[in-house]
Amino acid sequence: MSLNNTTVPAMINTVSTIPYDTGDNAWMMTSTALVLLMTPALAFFYGGLVDHKNILNQLFLSFVCMGIVFLQWVLFGFSFAFGPPVSSGFGSFGWSVLRFGESYNSNYSPTYPLLTYCAYQATFAIITPALISGAIVGRMKTIPYMIFIFVWSTVCYDPMAHWVWGENGWLKQLGTLDFAGGTVVHILSGVSGLVASIILGKRHDYDPKSTTAHNLPFTILGTCLLWVGWSGFNGGSANSASGLAALAVINTHTAAATGLVTWVVIDAMRGHVSISGACIGPIVGLVAITPACGFVQPGWSILIAIIAVCVVYVLLLLKKYMHYDDTLDVAIVHGCGGITGAFMTGLFSQKWVNEAGGSDGAFYGRPVQLWYQIAGILTAIGFAAACTAGILLPLHWTIGIRLAKEEEIEGLDVSAHGESWEVAASNAVSNLIASMIEEKLSRTRHLEQHGSFNLQYIPPNAGEKSITVPVSNVSIKAEAPPDCNTQKNEEQEMYTERSNEV
Template sequence: MPPGILTLAAEEAPTLSAANTGFMLICSALVMLMTPGLAFFYGGMVRVKSTLNMLMMSFISLGIVTILWVLYGFSIAFGTDIGSVIGWSSDFAGMSGIGRDALWGETNIPIFVFAVFQLMFAIITPALISGALADRVKFGAWVLFITLWVTVVYFPVAHWVWGDGGWLFDMGVIDFAGGTAVHINAGAAALGVILVIGKRVGFKKDPMRPHSLPLVMLGAALLWFGWFGFNAGSWLGNDDGVGAVMFINTQIATAAAVLAWLAYEKIRHGACTTLGAASGAVAGLVAITPAGGSVSPLGAIAVGAIAGLLCAMAVGLKYKFGYDDSLDVVGVHLVGGVIGSLLVGFFATGGVQSDAKGLFYGGGVDQLIKQAIGVVAVLAYSLIVSAVLALIIHKTMGMRVSEDDEISGIDQVEHAETAYDFSGAGGGAAPRKSVPAAGETVAAAQQKKVDA
């Protein structure tokens, strides 16, 4: 993502780019659509009794993070640098000091447009974490966790990676659209939380199959569609064609990852599953996110194929090591984010996003070392801080529902609703006939039943 340069007043006043502004508004809407898409993706993967809770854990992020972003999040992430760790600008806090004609960056889009685009990233990142916690987390505790997590983890990390003056940005770590700030950040957080709250009741014993694979495929399709805005929009315009390269690389890597995941499934399990196709697509999208502006289309094939294969292998690690990552957030987002970020150090051509070259293009190991530092820094910080936040909540208000509530169904307990009402569906017991009492007509008996 290019550096943001605030241009409120200058001798040569910049001119708003209508083309870039319109493009970024569309991309912002696409990224917003990804959060409901994620909700469908996760919602279809859980059992029936947890469907609504899974939808709500994503949907609530739209509300919480939006307000926090306006109050202080945008300022921490993209305000004037303080010690290369966080930013702050009083004009950005509350957004009351931003004029409608104030522009951001060399692409000359309004600051408000940049802010809303980045807001959508801030919204989906904590929502990604929720998939690892399916079936067992109190909704109120989740609301508190999101509030604390974006404040002390996401907003500062976004500044490290993308903020003007952020230490990873200044070091030269390449993260086009969120391999570190979004996917490693969320995946490491998920691992930290599940190590604190423990496994679901019946983990590795009871069948916990997805209840609606069509819903999963719908969610995956929405994610794939929205991801074009997520990735291509991160260049903040397309005056130089970099966004177009990112767009096509997004498609290419995702396709390669689907094929690689399905090939692994076929060899390992003898079948190509719809869940595998959807998961492979997400793995490819995750991996190309940091790398797509640095690699060629052939490099995108390599990134997607490697991610599809390794993520398919990684989702089984939870059974080997005994951590209950319900919907494979660690196996797909953490592992995929690490793969995509590191592969920049191998496949960067030096001819698109920047002049940095990877090992395979004569650049040596310099960029690979920078990428590894970024990966380790974000992973360690998010893992440790997220675990601490979860532990504090777990020891105070309690983060998990009771075992009985988990067994009976978190939807009913936490939301007083169920996803599906089968009471009026066909196949139930036949309706009882109205039997008239002594001296009562049939019509009167039927009317009595209606009134009751």
């Protein structure tokens, strides 16, 4: 994504007779696969942190982006972001439905097919709206969410990608540096997540002092896969299998490792090491280094990660005093992490590190670069906030975006999808019910029952309605043994044992 700053008079897009560099093409296709992996990795990262009643829905909110956004990207998204420009602010329909075929383009893919570049950029477009889903956990209707990500990708992500990475984008021409998505991906998604959470309002059972994380192994798995996938996220942004790609990759892993260690050390100093916190640490380091990884020396990546983790850690401690419900802290981790990284890119970047697209920062005698970074940061914040509010408020006033209270309390897995992931728990309940029925009707030769097992909450106020939550639907078919009396003690022991297990 970091391309030569030299202004090219016209978009060159012709069928090439010169063989492509197979090494560059192979690296870019590998990077495409790595970044695409990050969306299901994000699903696991988020999924392990939410309440058990919303895990399937949370996985779906990331998964569905792979379908909706990629289709949008092929139809017109890539053309809006990188197609023949109408102006420095907008692309066009010129490359809609990817009509260019296996063409050569000197601006975006000088050594490999333009289709490879299109596929690589599509993976960025997919994961960006998926990041927003972490801010709206458990309270947004599914259909409005899908409409939102389609429209948001079109009116928010595509123009911002053009401004920052398009050959004639106005922020690129201004001098704003963003190697792999600090502004385009993380600030956009963080700010949009914050605005979405404010418009939706707090969850009915919101408690800022508690955590609903139910499956931290999922979160650890997601963290590790995100870390691996970030190699393509940042390394592929070099646009070739080059020394610049190697620099981006080493900076990426250095920042992730620093973020992990920094978070663990701070936690240990405060008395205990949180597993969920240890997963957030490397993510913050990765977010912060993303805009800078192709512009700074590896030593700076350590400092960038330390500063970003400290900023995010303090903000998370202060979150309980903030009056909004960003469920998985998208605004703080991605928004503030991206802002911190983009700002420090203006401090520590060096021209010699990236001769083609880099610039010297404030620490190397060029303080104006810091102002170019601030311009990009403020543009991303304002544009993301305006687009998100402009999409969600009309949806809220027309079809509605917020779940009913009863559906929210029940959980979206059941209310939105009619399914549950807790197979083991359901089987345990079914076994318990089977034992109970067999014990009570042990003298009946044949038995077939269909029913449900419910938990009931009875409020202390007699005027309030009680709440019944179905735990399991069961179907029991049993046959009593020939001599029930001789097995009475054995059945009683079996019933007691299964009850204790559940």
